[in-house]
Amino acid sequence: MSTPHTITATPFILFFLFLFTSLINANDEVSFTFQSFSLRNITLIGDSYLRNGVVGLTKALDVPTSTSGSVIYNHPITFYDPLTNTTSSFSTTFTFSITNLNPSSFGDGLAFFLSQTNTTTTATTNRLGLPNNHFLALEFDTRQDPNFNDPNENHLGFDIDTLNSVQTVNPILHHGIDLKSGNTITCWIDYKSDQNTLLVFLSYATSPKPFDPVLSLNIDLQQHLKEVMYVGFSASTQGSTELHQIHSWSFKTIGFVPARPKRLHPHNVSDNSVSTVTVGDVNGSSSIKNRHSKRLGISVSVAGPAFFFVLFVILGYFSVKKWRGVKRGKSFKNEFVACPREFAYKELKSATREFHPSRIIGHGSFGTVYKAFFISSGTIAAVKRSKHSHEGKTEFLSELSIIAGLRHKNLVQLQGWCVEKGELLLVYDFMPNGSLDKMLYKEHERGKLLNWPNRFNIAVGLASVLVYLHQECEKRVIHRDIKTGNILLDGNFNPSIDEIVSDADEEFNTDQSMCEIKID
Missing domain, CATH: 1.10.510.10 (Transferase(Phosphotransferase) domain 1)
Structure with a gap:
């Protein structure tokens, strides 16, 4: 004898919960594009300056003077949601140039960074102008410093809280790109939190995005991406005349999408969820289907009005509660008017x-x-x-x-x-x-x-x-x-x-x- 069919709302509930959560988390996503820069949404720190829509991070000073500067996007960006314990993915694209006015002198290079604070170590010129701690950075290093185990004077490195890079690569060997050439270079950085992958692509500005990344990391940044962080660029020199400029910049977060409910494989079903019918019992199968259809119709006709009645009662309850709260709040507010602002x-x-x-x-x-x-x-x-x-x-x-x-x-x-x-x-x-x-x-x-x-x-x-x-x-x-x-x-x-x-x-x-x- 076959077991009666039952209608379950669980898949629909999971779908709407997923959709609702996604809509809420979408509010935390950030996206901005600067084809050229203005002081409206950025902060210049140290020796950095703005000229003709281009941000200069270091100045052309006489040797052996050192210089250091940074630029930071004004608003903190959400990268981690403690409610769902999820981390945002992010993607950024920017164009930059490093020009060495004196070939015999070497600057430190520049870095793209994420930091918990909106200040950097502009007083220190041997750290690429980065914060002292709690930062993530992609460095474009043009000086070999044995203190940080640098492999050469032309490399990319991914840093976590220190300039001792997690991984480095020489872009000349892999893509023929000289960081100190003075040419405008485009960089793409893509981090996917669901795959724990960080990909960095690099090309001269006249070329499209390459198919192969110059740097690829399998890394989980959840413990390093705090709830809110600041993003920006920094650079420094040590007694050199190296100039570092940022020409354009776009950034976006792709955020906080929780894991989707797993779908059952079509062949992965339990015995209790399948109605078994004997091969020869065709008439019996048809009668069972008719009975199930009648039961389903009766269930829908009874459950439908009951559902809407309960929904109406719940809405009425919350409407009355909200009306009473507004009434109490207004009497409260009439007496409390000296404060600067009323927040929602x-x-x-x-x-x-x-x-x-x-x-x-x-x-x-x-x-x-x-x-x-x-x-x-x-x-x-x-x-x-x-x-x-x-x-x-x-x-x-x-x-x-x-x-x-x-x-x-x-x-x-x-x-x-x-x-x-x-x-x-x-x-x-x-x-x-x-x-x-x-x-x-x-x-x-x-x-x-x-x-x-x-x-x-x-x-x-x-x-x-x-x-x-x-x-x-x-x-x-x-x-x-x-x-x-x-x-x-x-x-x-x-x-x-x-x-x-x-x-x-x-x-x-x-x-x-x-x-x-x-x-x-």
Whole structure:
């Protein structure tokens, strides 16, 4: 006797989940093309310059003067998605030239790089102008340096965190390309994360893309491609007159496509999924099919209206819930108008990867602090998510209005706020060097010990902001919790006191000319 046929929605569900995920991840894909350059979307660092739409990375200085420079795309690019644990593929094409004005002198060459920071070591001229660490680079090396095991003075090399290349190749031997010829050269770099392959193609600008790559690597870059990174070029010389120029550049990510559901091989089916019919039982087979058709029709006629009824109920529930939330939010917003900007909850949710644990950078009396990347503007901020319910707390709103009115270079500035989904979110400037206590006591392995000028600057900054809070602001604020954990440091080690929040059980009297509130 054959088993009844059943209709399963699993393949359809998997398909729509795959399609939905792909559409979401497509928002993180980046693509740009510079046929010629302008200062709109790039940052020049060190000795780099822009002339007639071409970026020069090094200058023509007299021997033995050294020069170093870099150019970076302004906006950070997403390469890794912690939610799906997937890494983006990427492809870039650029044209460059290396001209040696003095044949007897040799520069270092140039490099295309991906880095976690948007700064490079322009003060150091023997590293191709690359960052000190945490970078990926394709170097076009024109100087043989035994310190980095260079094979010759005309090679390509792929570098990870160091100039000791993972693999090198001489383009003259394989493709007849002299990096120092002064001719314009086109380079194509293709990384496919699903295949763990990195291919580099090279040709003179007058020739098409070659069929064979000049450099081919089987390498998994997932542990090196961080969530967001900066892309750019750098170059340096050591007492030479070598000029390095970037003429055009295009870049794109092909991102975060999760593994497709595996299709069953047509012959790989289980016994339970096949109806068996005896060879001679043709009539029986026909009657079984008729019964199955009737059952299927009845099932569809019953399940169809039931499905739409459930769908209608769910939509109605969420519509009412959303209407109530909007109504509460509007009453909240009417009182909370002093802040610089109102953020959309969707924007903050996206910037923090749906408040993913990997984005947590701290905890405080107010709540959890998340690192937020705003891809559209290329900015980074700190988002504080309240752990308390603030509905009806007019004292709290009054206090936040005071915070929004405080302006001092040594106070972490409040960028904006959001009240949606029953939550209160505050957005602040991001301090890349963290808190002072970690810098002094816990994280010496960072290799960024504070020198005495930094310490003096921190002390002066703290004294200045305390004078402002105690004596100079319109509503004086008494700080009662100065400690190293509440002092944050920016990229240049300038101190800032964290945002002002009140204790949950503390009284707040707006009739007083002085506010005793706690800064944490």
